[in-house]
Amino acid sequence: MSSKILKIGQISDMHIGEDESLVQGIDVRANFMKAVDSKSMQDLDLLVLSGDLANEDAEPGAYRYFADFIKKSSVPVCVIPGNHDRIEVMEKYLDLKGKVQNGKCFYRYDLCGKSIFFLDSACGDVSMEQLEWLKSEAAKVKGEIILFMHHPPCFCGHRFMDLRYHLRNMVEVQETLAGIENLTHIYTGHYHAQFEVSMGRQIVHVAPSTQMQIDPNMPYFNLQSAAPGWQVIKWGENFVETEVYFE
Template structure:
């Protein structure tokens, strides 16, 4: 019997502030709600928020997001980004059993499938996580997905690659190359929509709901203040994904 097609929504890099004030002159709360309430995000099976929830690790930012998610009708999987503070996040989100030695990583099973989440908040994926990922994915029959905050590769993004790339890319790629049932990796962090290949795997970089950064400039240059988000449809031997911006249908 063929498994159902899962519809997964991904929101990343919301950078919510401590109050309703603009962050870098952008109404980030409005942008977050635009993505969260978008028609394309209806009828999800799972919502993923892939890091940098808060702009400055403030409890008020996490409280705001948690308050919005109280009405969410589907499971929500959350991982931290480099702007987040895991110890504060734990007070507002159910991360029970998902935090190990100060890192938030876990496997989430839904509709007979397995999705893996890693913590790259300090710019690395720790050796413990990589060993765990290799061992756990080997236990799964069939394809798995992976979400983390940092791309496990350079992305030809002149600003982010130069300053904020993952610090142990080679180590991470060495582990990923061994995982034969992993073909699709979903990340954020770069504030751009990008697609990269590493071996037989495809890395989908999801834009930010806060703002987009021009990948063609080696200095910080805002390309858009329109929020972006991603929808993934994942079935047996089937995966389609589309990025949406608030100014596109």
């Protein structure tokens, strides 16, 4: 395991539209760039875009926007799809070579002696193929790993999202994750709100959205804020620290 402290930025639920038009009255491209350009995101070793890159239905213009952004990025960028993305459209614009199997985008990314895993929950669940792969691959790593996926693998206390848009096979996913001894920190998005939830010995860090925040206290959709939010992870030899930021 490397002694280097990795700094990883996580941006989730950007909901970029086909063009520069406002999305639900919000300049989502400006919000995304506020996160990217913030002082907290300087000197990253990796940037993770954890799903819902596109606004509603995999708009090609969204993926063209991110392809151009990634091409200009000075740091590596890892991407997974969310429920508003379609992998067959993403593949036309983004380099996902070796990361897609049987229509699902899941992979391991090694950086500075540390291993980062990515799962695909875009359809609302995580396939058994992915869960078996994760168990097998995680067992090959001696040190701690971290995991990114779009949907939280647990309920979070968000009345609207927990009720309508939770991960469907939560029990199976939790059973698999609980059996991975070198996994403590799980990073997700999807809920358009920030949460940190204990799931046994594991901690689920739910990133806010750069599009907007949804009020977690209401059982129906209620816009809480149009300000963007994001997470920054610092991962050292014996620690993982996570900070959440809002514009």
